Amino acid sequence: MSDSASRIPTVDLRPWLSGDPEARAHAARTVDAALRTAGFLLVTGHGVDPALRAAIRESARGFFHLPAEAKRAYAVKVGGRGWLGPGAEANSYAEGTAAPPDLKESLSFAADDPTGDEAVDAEWFTPNTWPRETPGLRDLVETYLRRMRSLSDRLLELLGAALGEEEDFFTRHTGHPTWGFNINWYPGRERVGEPAPGQFRIGPHTDFGTVTVLDRQAGRGGLQVFTEEGGWEDAPFDPAAFTVNIGDLMERWTGGRWQSGRHRVLPPPADAPAEELMSLVYFYECDPGTDVRGLDSHTYLRGQLDAITVEAGNE
Template sequence: MATIPSVDIRTWRTDGSPAVVDRALRTAGFLLVTGHGIAPDLRAAVRAQARLFFRLPEEAKRPYSVEVGGRGWLAPGAEANAYAEGTETPPDLKESLSFAAEGPGRDPRVGAEWFAPNTWPAEVPSLRPPVTSYLARMRALSEGILELLGVALGEDEDFFTRHTTHPTWGFNINRYPGTETVGSPRPGQFRIGPHTDFGTVTVLDRQPGRGGLQVFTDDDGWQDAPYDGDALTVNIGDLMALWTGGRWCSGRHRVLPPPVDEPAEELMSLVYFYECNPGTDVRGVDSHRYLREKLDAIRVG
C-alpha cells in the first residue's frame, strides 16, 4: 500500500520523515519502522518460548486463564475485536499470552488495576528472559516513535513523551492456528476481527502469511499490509487520533482467517501497546477509563 511508508527511526530528524508520517497517519494510520535495533534472534526467541507454552495441553494452560485485559493466557474464544465497532461476530480465531505494566503505581487503586504483577508460566521458565529483554527494547523504541510523532504533528519532540513518565503498556503474543486446531471459520469470523486499536501507539512484529494483516483505507478498502522482514509495523489508536483532534486516523485493520488453500498455516505476532500515564486528560477524555471501557467491550460473554 503506497499509503503506508517506511521510516528509519535513526534518521528521521534529518531526512524529512515527519512530513511523510503526517501524510500517512491522515490516511491509513500505519507506518513501517526500520532501524529499530530489535535483533531477529530476540524476536525468534520470544516466539520459540511462547510456542512451548501454546503447545501445552489445555489443562496445563487453564490455571493461567484470564479475561481480556488480564495478565496470563487468553484462551480461544475469549474476545471478538469487532465488538468494539458494534459488529456482532463469532469470537476471534486466536489465543494469546498477555503481559502488562508492573507496579508500583503512584496511586494504590491505579496500581491494582494497571500495574499488577505479571504471570510467568512455571512450565516454561525459559520464557521470561527473552520477553523481559524484548519489552525493555519496546519501551525505548516506543518513546522514540512518540518523539517522531510529536514533530510530525508540528509540536515539540516531548509533546507526547511528557505524558509517558510512568505509562501503562500491554504485550500480547498472539498465536493464530490453522483449521486443524480452530476448525473451519464461521461466516464473518477472523483471526482478529475488524477494529481500530484503542490507545496511543501499537508496535507489531508479525510474520507474513496468506491469513495475515489487512489494513482499511477509504480510498482502497481492505488491502494486504505491506511486509518487510527488517521492519516493525506501527499503527496509532483511537486515543492518539483524539489527541490530534482528528487530524490523524486510528488504523483500521483485521487479521484474515486461515486461508482455504493453506489451512494448516500458523502465524504468531508480537503486539506491543504503548500508552500514556494513567489519568492523562486527552482532550477531555480520561485515557485509562476509556481504555478499560474498550477492553471490556471486546470480551466474549
C-alpha cells in the same frame, strides 16, 4: 509499488535519530501523510535484534502447544495477565459489530511497575504471570519490553514533530505509562476448525492507545488494513520492519488529523489450512489520568477492553 505500500510507507529511524535537520523534517512529513491516510507505517532502523524476536516465538510456541488443561491454569479475561484461550476475545465488538470470537490464543502481559497509588496500581499495575512450563520466556520478554518502551517513546517524539509540536508533546505524558503486550498465536484449521461466517483471526477494529508496535509474520491469513481509498488491502510486509499503527487516543489527541488504523487478521486460509502464525504486539498508552481533549484516557481504555471481552452478553 502496490497501492497499500504507497499508503503505508517505510520510515527508517536512523536518519531521524541522527539529528540531521533535513532528514528529520523529511521523516516527519512522511509520518504525517501516512497517519492522515491509513494510520500505519513500517519502521526500520529500530535496532531490535531479530534473534530476540525469534527466541520469544520459539519459547511461546512451547506454551501454546501444551494440552488445554495445562494452559487453563493461566486463563484470564481480556486485560488480565495470563492466557487468553480460544473464544476469549472478539475485537469487532470494539466498533459495535457483533461477530464470532477471534480465532486466536494469546499470552498477555501488561505494565507491572507500581506507582504507589493503591487504586491505580490495583487496576493497571499488577504483577505479570509467567508460565512455569516455559522458564526461559520471562527473561526474553522482559528484555523485549524494555526495547519496546524505549522505541515507543522515540516514535512518540517523531510523532510530536510530525504534528508540528515540541518533541515531548506526547512523551511528557509517558513518565509512568500503561502498556500491554500480547503474544498472539494463530493456529491452523486443524485446531480451530472451519471459520464461521464473519469470523477472523482478529476481527475488524482499531487499537485503543497511542502507538502499537507489531512484529508479525507473513501469511495468507495475515494482516489487512482498511482505507477509504483502497478498502481492505493486505498490509505490506518487510521482515526487518516493525508495523506501527496509531490508536484511538492518538486520533483524539490530534483532533482527528490522524486516523486510528483500522485493521483485521484474516482467518486461516482454505488453501493453506495448516498455516500457523505468531505476532508480538506491544500496545503503548500513557500515564493514568491523562486528559486527552477532555477524555480520561484510562476510563476509555477500560471501556474498550471490556467491550471486546466475550461473555454471556457478547456472544
